[in-house]
Amino acid sequence: MLMHSYPASCRQLVRSAINTQRSQTFKAFYATIQSLRKAPQVETDDVPPDNDFILSILRANASSRDAKPYFASFSPRPRPSPTPVLPQSDESISNEVRAEPSPLTEQPKVSPLIASIIDPVIRRTALVKIQGPFSQVQLDSISRGMVYLEKLGLVSVIVVENDDIQRGEQDSRSVIVEDTMRLVSCLEKHGARARPVLGAVVRLGPRPGDPEMEQDFIIPEAHTFPSDLVPIRSALQSGEIPVIPPFALDSFCRSVRIDANDVIGALARGMVEAGSQNSSFPVAALADASIDASGEVDLTPLRLMIINREGGVPSYARNGFPHLLINLDSESKHIRETFHESWRHTHKTALSNLALAKTCLSHMPPTSSAVMVSHRSQSSLIGNLITNRPAVSSSLPHALLQGNRKLTPHTPTLIRRGLPIRVVRTVDDIDRSKMNALLEQSFKRSLEEVDFYDRLKRTLDFVIIAGDYAGAAIVTNEPSADLSQPISYLDKFAVLPNHQGDGTVDFLWVALHDESYGLGHPFSANPNGGKEGQGEGRDLVWRSRANNPVNKWYFERSSGHVRMGDWVLFWCDAERRLKQEQNRRGRAGLSYIEDWEEGRLASWSDVVQKIPSSWKK
Structure with a gap:
């Protein structure tokens, strides 16, 4: 009876999410075959209840209009009707060389019905920065959020950072690797399949051949080539969440630790370019059901998510509570100029994360957005995914915003490329x-x-x-x-x-x-x-x-x-x-x-x- 009180769009999202969740068994089967490892046995008591996931969707309170962008991005597209193939005459066949297909290269065909059960939504990617350190309880909360997003079709490409361990410190590399493995274990405990990508996927320094020109965003001190993204693409095709430490290859082919923002900035550009090169994939995939079953994912990032302990960017207009929605094109300079000195101690990375958002969104599609959120508000990521709008509208009357109970120090900040x-x-x-x-x-x-x-x-x-x-x-x-x-x-x-x-x-x-x-x-x-x-x-x-x-x-x-x-x-x-x-x-x-x-x-x-x-x- 509870669901009947919510809009039809919310009920449709819940049904879609339940179908996706049921499909995880099939996806896990293919992933297990490809990764040649046995899926861990998870006790029933350790699996988050379905009600928690469903209520997170319902709390988004998405109207039909709000949910349109979500359905446009994630709903299965209509399949083109196959082109009929006329049978060849016996004479034409007899004039051809008859060759038996090799059993090693022959790919099994999957019926469209089975393919739709295995992969009921178009899967998209999100770049995620997990900015720790976090306790085990906090990691559990974050991992549940990542699992929920995957059920809705958004697969995370996660980069791990630890603010307490500076570059060059003794054992800093081993600490980062340990944090990466902790997150992988936590994701798998909550029902996801995750893969640590411990090798460097970016290269240190600017990309060779890039022209020297001034940009209105910070250029990352790293770059990546399509061949570097093979481990990420492999994990995604296997139905796994790639978890990446902030390592880069230097000019001597050594793996060194760099700032996570440089890794994410390089990945944003590289994944967009790789996605554009495969822009013809959806049409080809829909024409062949066997490609649907392969688990191919659009590499172009749809979201940038920064999950930290600070929350969003504090606002001078809200007594230090976070900005709700930021227009980067016209507001970023003003935000930096009005950033209180005290916030540089309470929100040490707010401005650098804002700069990261500007860098990534400059490469990502215009409809993409970035969200900065506290680890305490992981459920709000579902509302952001479905509606692509802030938790509370920034255009509401100021007096109403000041007294709004939804506005807390942990309210997320949504960031758009915006317009002048x-x-x-x-x-x-x-x-x-x-x-x-x-x-x-x-x-x-x-x-x-x-x-x-x-x-x-x-x-x-x-x-x-x-x-x-x-x-x-x-x-x-x-x-x-x-x-x-x-x-x-x-x-x-x-x-x-x-x-x-x-x-x-x-x-x-x-x-x-x-x-x-x-x-x-x-x-x-x-x-x-x-x-x-x-x-x-x-x-x-x-x-x-x-x-x-x-x-x-x-x-x-x-x-x-x-x-x-x-x-x-x-x-x-x-x-x-x-x-x-x-x-x-x-x-x-x-x-x-x-x-x-x-x-x-x-x-x-x-x-x-x-x-x-x-x-x-």
Whole structure:
């Protein structure tokens, strides 16, 4: 009965996960044959209960829209219909040399039905940094998280690090190898198959032949070639999780310990290149069921996961609690500049891990993301995998975030490559062709271009633009006879369909907050090309059709709303003024209509209802 109270997408994920879990017996059989070793006998009491895994999926609370990226990446693709082969005539056969197939080279064919049971999901990879040292209990928690992710189709390529053992220390190499073997044992104890890859898979120094040019990310002091990835590919094909110590081959072919960030940075580039070289694999694999049974995995990393003892990147806007979502393109420099000195002792590796995320995401696909998480929040990795969004939306009202019980020192930080954010204040600075394309694709209607821009020339306050018109927020000043100043009106809020779900919506709304109703607060001083927190916040007003499916999202971010027939009027109160009123009244709170609120709803409704439509009929 419990599952019926969750969305259909969650129930579908649970069924898919259960089917995947049942398939582990078949996968283990193939893995045992290939690795020539006997699977360890695991006592029933040592296996984590299925309920724990299922509840972790249900706690993700993924809507159908949230889960679409997961199903797009991991669901089996439709098989192409086989090309019919016409039988040859007896005459043509008699003219050919008849050769019996060699028993050593002949590959057994597996029926599509059996192949779908063995491998019910498309398996993808994640680069994982286990940044210890960890106790046995902590390793158990981390290992369960890795096992859960594997059941959902995400196979980890793990690099082990030990912050307490510096390079060059006596026995540092043996300690790292011991940590690697401990993690392998722990993974196998929890039902996974793991393989220690103790030989170096990267080479020290920059890749030969790379041009010398400045990059906006840190270039790893290591590189890898496709032949170096053979041990990783072999482990993945055998259904095993590769666990790698941070070793590299130097110019004398010696295996030396290097920084784990350099190993992961080199692997990110190398695995993406190897994955792109095999980009034709899914089509070929689907045409031949025997390839499905071989356990082939797409090497292109879908996620970067950094599991440590510190948690995410602390935020100046959240009193040291972690950032929820980071736009690397526009925020990384500002985060470094606002990083408190005390955090360099409590979160010693936060900035270096942020730099690692920027390095890896610069090579990984645009839809990829990185997550920094404490070992205490391993279950949150499932929610991140399914939804690819932060545990708590960064665009929620600041007061709601401050009082949110989900926001703790161990809340994960989700990191996206992101887009540059800029603010323009004149119509002449708008690229009309790109803006038209954005609005029409987002709203699926034809713009009345002449009237729309003529109105903006009279009323425009500012436009926030994300990237190359991947998203935009247009705010106007609407005159009101009843109010002392114009109404700050959100005329358009649009994001291209192919950027919905990649963080652009939240990035854009946070910039809108900082430029309008959030002005005057220190946490609004983000570098978005606008006022950077300087000035006085204003109430922001907008309208939406009553049947707009986005209204649920607006309800969560607005201070209030009023229904106006076929429309809903939303508004966000200026946060600094609300804070001042709260301080003035003490603990009594804002429980009645203040003087400055008198008549504003009627004035807003009157003005907003008279704003003409921007669309062709």
